[in-house]
Amino acid sequence: MTLPVSEELIAGANAREINALEDEYAALGRKLERSGIAIDAVKDRVAGFSVAVPTWGAGRGGTRFAKFPVPGEPTNIHEKLEDCAVINQLSRMTPRVSPHFPWDTVSDYKALREEAAELGLGFDAVNSNTFQDQPGQVQSYATGSLASTVAATRRQAVEHNIECIEFGRQLGSTDLTVWVGDGTNFPGQQDLARSLDRYLEAAAEIYAALPGDWRMLIEHKMFEPAFYSTVISDWGSSILAAQELGPKAKCLVDLGHHAPNTNIEQIVARLHRFGKLGGFHFNDSKYGDDDLDSGSINPHQLFLVFNELVEAELNPRDGFNPSYMIDQSHNVTDPIESMISSAETIGACFAKALLVDREALHLAQEANDTMMAFQALRRAYNVDVGPILAKARLEAGGAIDALRAYRESKWRERKAQERKPAGLGAGIV
Amino acid sequence: MTLPVSEELIAGANAREINALEDEYAALGRKLERSGIAIDAVKDRVAGFSVAVPTWGAGRGGTRFAKFPVPGEPTNIHEKLEDCAVINQLSRMTPRVSPHFPWDTVSDYKALREEAAELGLGFDAVNSNTFQDQPGQVQSYATGSLASTVAATRRQAVEHNIECIEFGRQLGSTDLTVWVGDGTNFPGQQDLARSLDRYLEAAAEIYAALPGDWRMLIEHKMFEPAFYSTVISDWGSSILAAQELGPKAKCLVDLGHHAPNTNIEQIVARLHRFGKLGGFHFNDSKYGDDDLDSGSINPHQLFLVFNELVEAELNPRDGFNPSYMIDQSHNVTDPIESMISSAETIGACFAKALLVDREALHLAQEANDTMMAFQALRRAYNVDVGPILAKARLEAGGAIDALRAYRESKWRERKAQERKPAGLGAGIV
Amino acid sequence: MTLPVSEELIAGANAREINALEDEYAALGRKLERSGIAIDAVKDRVAGFSVAVPTWGAGRGGTRFAKFPVPGEPTNIHEKLEDCAVINQLSRMTPRVSPHFPWDTVSDYKALREEAAELGLGFDAVNSNTFQDQPGQVQSYATGSLASTVAATRRQAVEHNIECIEFGRQLGSTDLTVWVGDGTNFPGQQDLARSLDRYLEAAAEIYAALPGDWRMLIEHKMFEPAFYSTVISDWGSSILAAQELGPKAKCLVDLGHHAPNTNIEQIVARLHRFGKLGGFHFNDSKYGDDDLDSGSINPHQLFLVFNELVEAELNPRDGFNPSYMIDQSHNVTDPIESMISSAETIGACFAKALLVDREALHLAQEANDTMMAFQALRRAYNVDVGPILAKARLEAGGAIDALRAYRESKWRERKAQERKPAGLGAGIV
């Protein structure tokens, strides 16, 4: 394996931080000990936690108004893998990447898998793209894809998904994530019921092509790119579709795809309760599908989601095996920095959820002692778990302060010299 | 049958309106004829349409801050029936009332049924109340009802629902509507998964007590009275619960119980698609469960809901038999006037949905001719269907201008002399 | 003047519709007469009403995910003017276009003005663009524009606005609309107070360059392209900025730029009350700044806005002179059709607002007769004013059924042969 950042640089950076970390870790250990929690056990659970990063997240994102490229951003799958390797090397929490086709199309997937492995990376869920037209594409997705009234378009979309499964098989993936932009901008534009019929029929063809150990992750979204209705608009539509498709179909929760004020952690609990929790696209939002950095707007909500996940793992009912991925649009930051920071935030929420005194919580719930039930969560949320995460990273070969080490590496500056510039983003108003 | 408003008064009022109506009905008939629509056929469909009114809606509603009683408002089920009879006599669209227990408890339900019949009224869905404590009640619903951790409370709530079925059986009802206030105000207050388990277990006991021709209508609500989570918070939770309970369990849609921006008409289409559309509580809202008059805020949304209902009836899949009820809180108007006005608005939306040229709509949808598909709906929405509704009312014995006839009847002024005053509402902040 | 659509075609189309129109107009006239309203007077008011269209609205819009071009769409200002002339020729309600710089930059504005005049068009408010980078631009707007921390960027943005005023002066405009994308995606990214200070300082420089008879229209927006904060996020920020700038600064209301559930018509009343109502960007939305066709989602809200405008005109306080423009993103329709349809919807809402019996309304308001006050609005809203608009169009030389006449003209099909294709829109995720 040849990792992109020099190990000496990481070691040197850690040397400057180690004393402070040891002091904080020890102090936190004593504090947790007083509550009967062994800090090393928590640290080991955190060390075993990981979240995938999307290849497309390595580039600058934008809006319909504009995109502002950052010098040195990657413009092909090989450069994206390199950047993802930096994220994982420093954070030690993102060992898998999630590819998107046709954006990441190559001629030799075996070679791509080896290239990634050499960088310490494996492949996560494969993502299909039937929401935009590619040069030379026979059928346009202007009328939708899996739900289009045009049979040839549905066929093309199904075949593209099946092709994605084949690419994923070669890359070592076992999940296909299906998000479609199908929907309408006008009342009456399409029949709301028949659209779903067509979607389900086409999705069933994809489902039939899944290898035995694969899952199909259905991702719902309230709006955008369609602004009146979307065919899989909410978790209700998603789970009913997953029920119709079969046991390998599960639901994927993107934190930005819900109506305002929605209690997302309850949706997580519901999906788990009915055996259909498939995974997450982590990000944060204030208004719509803002695709902001995970936990940057509402870290408490992210903690409450992980609280449900820890509960679910302890009470697996029909099984518990969610897929975790970051899915953000990095419009104003260096994508590597945003994903390092986001992975840490996600890991911190997991760690805090582990710290919840579940016996106290459940007793208070049973006794309808609302204040003490709330405090059981709040005490855990208030803990600064930074030292636990830093210790886990350090022991795995990462950087205690991953952002600082990244800046010291001058990775982006070097790549700005080496890589060809990304195109100027044109707004689509 | 002895109806409350004098037939002479109605006849006199209609005499003043009839010429204008005939002119408008004829002109509209010519217009529709040019589109190949026979106005009398539409009028006959409208004449066959009805919507129930809730007994509690006959009284002034209020908020946690205050209630401002209106002189002459009813304070018992007998007075409420009288007021509901006025609504139906004038509008000829609300022949059934929906009772609420224990608010409408009487000693002799057979007598109550006869009393109603004498007023031209039958009974619609029965509503249970497990969201507030009654004097002398053994278990408090402070911890919830069907989802409470307290077994005796769940039992009490189940038994109350079963008692409601028995009352309803005697009254001629065939639907039980179950809405519970169960939920939480704090993260952690209750386990989100176990709460649903308890709810489902208790609901199954009620379900088991349903007579063979009855349905159980499950009503979801996003928030209020609980402000962090509610046990049946959205249509996804509702339909999954209905699936678990069995074929007699259906979902009820209250137009004010959704997240902001929700596409409610799509939820209607989804519930129908999956065989679980049970009925409606009609009202309107701008912010939350505002319980405003139907269509007063967003009449176009109500039209789009009826557009789905007309589609569903034409394409019944697993059956189509929704229950329709007005459910509003009349805080600033005479409840009789609000329900007369609301029934007319609901009927108008149904009439407009009937006017949609469905062949043109479906052809445009198939051809992805978005503008013409939209215009097919919009042309129907733009029609002033007032004359159709007025004609149907007139022919059924009602008033052409029902609000004006009501005012002329001086019903409320007379009742203000006869009835004992309602209590001054105390704000609960 | 040489208008793009053949007058014979329009005359032929109208000939087929005229009898139906005469019948409907006469019937509506009798109905209104019974309420004491002279239909011709309303028609004349409608004939005097107009709304501008934006040059950029003549092309297909898109989202960050994709744009699907329509064959024959315009790709330069000259083709856009031609399309706008079609809209106005058929609808007779859109005699002015609103240009956007640098998108509509030409070398000779006098010639452009003549070119437009020859097509029956004048120019409305000028729009500046400081939310995206153009090839060769010295300073990037990645850090914002008027509120940027970079002095040279603020200077560039100010100078661009001043240049826009100069272009507009030559075109005959008297309004400059200023919308900036400035804002942040992260808490802390910028200081919320200092950002506004910088904005106000830069805006004051633009204000100082306004000719004596010009206005500066400040457009607020809640979010997008910035997703945590925007510098002029709501009408409160907008009016305070306008107060600081001076009497020529007014506030512009885009119907899609508000928080969910916002009462937009009250904002209109407030801006008028405080002398700062500058104008509108008409469109509709269900979720965010969806830029859907005006009134396609919530036509009643549009009516309520016009109800406030008619009230404001009757009670002008510090003056009443709002600027009206359509601002939509036509992602799934022919832009010409959407703007024809939208103009008709906007005109219809104006016509309905004119029909409100204001004396009855005000008397009911004074008497706290809520139901009758509401019915005063509702009666007007329910009227099908289509015949009034059609008659006004017909008399002005337009088409009774403008959409049908447009389709018969085969304008788009012809342009698809003549014009060079627009580029395939690339999604920016």
Added chain:
Amino acid sequence: MTLPVSEELIAGANAREINALEDEYAALGRKLERSGIAIDAVKDRVAGFSVAVPTWGAGRGGTRFAKFPVPGEPTNIHEKLEDCAVINQLSRMTPRVSPHFPWDTVSDYKALREEAAELGLGFDAVNSNTFQDQPGQVQSYATGSLASTVAATRRQAVEHNIECIEFGRQLGSTDLTVWVGDGTNFPGQQDLARSLDRYLEAAAEIYAALPGDWRMLIEHKMFEPAFYSTVISDWGSSILAAQELGPKAKCLVDLGHHAPNTNIEQIVARLHRFGKLGGFHFNDSKYGDDDLDSGSINPHQLFLVFNELVEAELNPRDGFNPSYMIDQSHNVTDPIESMISSAETIGACFAKALLVDREALHLAQEANDTMMAFQALRRAYNVDVGPILAKARLEAGGAIDALRAYRESKWRERKAQERKPAGLGAGIV
């Protein structure tokens, strides 16, 4: 002074916690020291911080559906003061109470002031009540109060507010908080502009009665009890009203009174920027004006509000003197526990805001280093400031773990024996 909880009990409780606290405080001190922050200086700032509690918050709140009284809840101002004294004795952060008239009316305000002082309490802002009718009241507020069309009602509301000022003067208050429920439930119910005219005219009469050192705090609210429009619905209306009234009029921010997704911290910054930030009603919400415990739903938002407040204090422009109060509805908890917990959360957010490295923040903002600007806030937010607050409480005579000490005091159980029960809350649907 005679405080309600035994000092021995507090001392005993603290003795059990002191060693842990010393360890945690020392560890945190070392951590902060490494960032150049002296922990004792932060603790001293926190010790100087306080927030008022409302007398009505000492009782159980409810909804329009029900209220579930808690045994031992206070039912008069004297019992409420006692409970507030418990909160302050244990938390040492709530030395003032905010009275509400006529709920807290007494015959001798001088005696009440002494009674409070004996309990260690002073008086904060006075609250008037013109949103509900009291027995014997001459004019009903059914038509609104300051904005009512009924002149006698407006007069009554003005006089009540002036009376409140007089009560407050005797109690030592210097602020009058004016929140009115005025608004409408139907489009057209009232004229939106004239309603504000009447409000402003009446408010000016109250303003004129303010003593020289008093402020009038205007509280806006989006909805409830009115559900279509409210007369002071947003911060824009609030600040324009405050501008018209004069320099003693300021704006009060209740965290639950905004549209969904609103950036409240930016509103705080805007109000300060324009010299009108008057104060806060702290609570939290997920859906509407849920009045949940401060920071229980979104503690990060509360931190961001305090971040603006610390910035504002450092950059006072036209002055900085906000009034802080808790305003919650305690529907499912012991109100004393909720206010103890809320005060701690509010204090913690203040402490975290103090920990922000403002030099680093400002430098990063100037440099458009978005990630480091964000991290400057996030690093402070992540700190567990519990030891700082506990130390401050301990030194002031409070309890290290205030909730635990309260439970040990068995206050509520004792009061349940002594006090007469509160009435069963009746739902107003």
